[in-house]
Amino acid sequence: MPELAAIWLTLQLSLVTTLVLLVIGLPFAWWLSNQTGGLRTTLETLTSLPLVMPPTVIGFYLLIMMSPDTFIGGLWLDLTGDTLTFSFAGLVVASIIYSLPFMIQPLLNAFESVDPKLREAAGDLGASTAEIFRHLILPLSKRGIITGGILTFAHTVGEFGIVLMVGGNIPGETRVISIALYEKVEILNYAEAHILSVTLLTFSFLVLFITYSLNKTPLMRLR
Amino acid sequence: MLIAQITCSRGSFSFRAKVDLKPGVLYGLIGPSGSGKTTFLHALAGIVPADGEIKFKQDIWQDHSYIAPSQRRSTSTVFQENRLFPHLTVKENLLFAEERTLSDSCSVDMKAVVENLEIDRILEKKPEQLSGGQIKRVSIARSILSDPDVLLLDEPTTELEDRLKSKILKFISELTKTNNKITILVSHHLPDIGRYCEETMVISKNVISPPRPTQSVFVRGLADLANNAESLEGSVLSVTVLDHQRDRGLTRLSLADEVIVAPISADLERGEKTNIFVLARDVILASEQPDKISIRNCLSGHLVEINEYPDGFSSVVIIDIGGQSLAARITNSSLQDMNLQTGQTIFALIKTISVEV
Numbered sequence: 001m002p003e004l005a006a007i008w009l010t011l012q013l014s015l016v017t018t019l020v021l022l023v024i025g026l027p028f029a030w031w032l033s034n035q036t037g038g039l040r041t042t043l044e045t046l047t048s049l050p051l052v053m054p055p056t057v058i059g060f061y062l063l064i065m066m067s068p069d070t071f072i073g074g075l076w077l078d079l080t081g082d083t084l085t086f087s088f089a090g091l092v093v094a095s096i097i098y099s100l101p102f103m104i105q106p107l108l109n110a111f112e113s114v115d116p117k118l119r120e121a122a123g124d125l126g127a128s129t130a131e132i133f134r135h136l137i138l139p140l141s142k143r144g145i146i147t148g149g150i151l152t153f154a155h156t157v158g159e160f161g162i163v164l165m166v167g168g169n170i171p172g173e174t175r176v177i178s179i180a181l182y183e184k185v186e187i188l189n190y191a192e193a194h195i196l197s198v199t200l201l202t203f204s205f206l207v208l209f210i211t212y213s214l215n216k217t218p219l220m221r222l223r
Numbered sequence: 224m225l226i227a228q229i230t231c232s233r234g235s236f237s238f239r240a241k242v243d244l245k246p247g248v249l250y251g252l253i254g255p256s257g258s259g260k261t262t263f264l265h266a267l268a269g270i271v272p273a274d275g276e277i278k279f280k281q282d283i284w285q286d287h288s289y290i291a292p293s294q295r296r297s298t299s300t301v302f303q304e305n306r307l308f309p310h311l312t313v314k315e316n317l318l319f320a321e322e323r324t325l326s327d328s329c330s331v332d333m334k335a336v337v338e339n340l341e342i343d344r345i346l347e348k349k350p351e352q353l354s355g356g357q358i359k360r361v362s363i364a365r366s367i368l369s370d371p372d373v374l375l376l377d378e379p380t381t382e383l384e385d386r387l388k389s390k391i392l393k394f395i396s397e398l399t400k401t402n403n404k405i406t407i408l409v410s411h412h413l414p415d416i417g418r419y420c421e422e423t424m425v426i427s428k429n430v431i432s433p434p435r436p437t438q439s440v441f442v443r444g445l446a447d448l449a450n451n452a453e454s455l456e457g458s459v460l461s462v463t464v465l466d467h468q469r470d471r472g473l474t475r476l477s478l479a480d481e482v483i484v485a486p487i488s489a490d491l492e493r494g495e496k497t498n499i500f501v502l503a504r505d506v507i508l509a510s511e512q513p514d515k516i517s518i519r520n521c522l523s524g525h526l527v528e529i530n531e532y533p534d535g536f537s538s539v540v541i542i543d544i545g546g547q548s549l550a551a552r553i554t555n556s557s558l559q560d561m562n563l564q565t566g567q568t569i570f571a572l573i574k575t576i577s578v579e580v
Contacts, residue, residue, distance in 0.1 A: 123270075
């Protein structure tokens, strides 16, 4: 099996991205699901932007934002002694932004499909808002949370343009499967390109198959 | 104790309420469908907004500047529809309520509640595995176990068989008294209200009347409701159990000097006081005592009042029997043929089947 390092790096990146997005996404989506009006629409639009923007556009802005000359890039350099661009940490930041809608939308849908009458009943029995989230909303949203996790993971595995812009092609640091595949094709090594492609294709198929089996509702319900 | 002075508008209807409810009393709340009975309960619980003031003891539940969320109100509601938590077993649903009680002294015991509602065999089941009647019983148990100061029951006994219904309402009535709670029972089945509620509130023409003794509400207060197509008016009579005739399937009851025979109700003990309910349209009047007739119950009394009914062809005649009022609804034409006058002696005939114990 060629490119084991790239495969390993991809899995690491996807796992870290998924975990970070779960930690950020659960409270954020819960808060957002309780909002109404213009703020809600604005934030939902912003989190969904990565769905329609070309990855290169996001990658370009992120590259500029994370460069050592800027506040964020400079701060990161001072704290870690390393640049945020062309590093694994930079890839994680980029993936979080790029995969945001794949976590937030399933969570929002799941939270909102919990019957508000059950929330009323729990409150009537004396449960606080935090207890209602912990004991009612979370367990009843289990499928949505799993769906969000799987989709985020799979989407991160498959990203290309944004990685290329922000991370480049540093083996063991930023060289993920899709970059490795691109390079194989560039140097006309079709045999190895085939192996990587079939691996990704099989992986994607399995992930979506599992998700659909879990969840008989459409993948994304954009409003 | 629980003072509510509120107005509430929801979509097509609105109502006003000004009530002061006392602890230890099981209150009935009756009114036509869609008149706001459920909304009133939800306003007390803090589930729907209302304007005005609600105060329980020293606690302000809401006034012009503050509205306490339902978590801070010591209420618990049995909702009309299934609101059990679907991911929890029956037992976990009950524990959810018990663990979050607002009262410091838990006055109810899980075991007693589970036994009285006969749900001990389904504790490990999930709500989706339960029948409609079982869901109702678990919902009632859950609300009782949260040990609220104010228990709100919204049609709790639909889907329950008669035996269980009597048992459960009796249990709730006892809990209300022994633990000094306030309970409000909404039901469209008037006999339930009549038999178990000491006092009753009526919603009519967008106003919730202050509670009055149930007997007086039933004899005189129901004409307005009847106008709204709920012609179920009747009388609540307080009686004492004499004995059971098991071989004949009958229970004998005494009312002043009279004996009333009713279908057997074996859970009542001899000498126990209970309420019976008789629909006004099930009472037949005679000016002389009839013989050779299948009707077992023939009560003698004095005619005290004749009220013309809004329907234009019938009247409600009120008869005093040993100090209690019995309502009979007869047509105006029989009224004329019999030449009934207030003050005269009259016999009220009631079929055994028509006596609800």
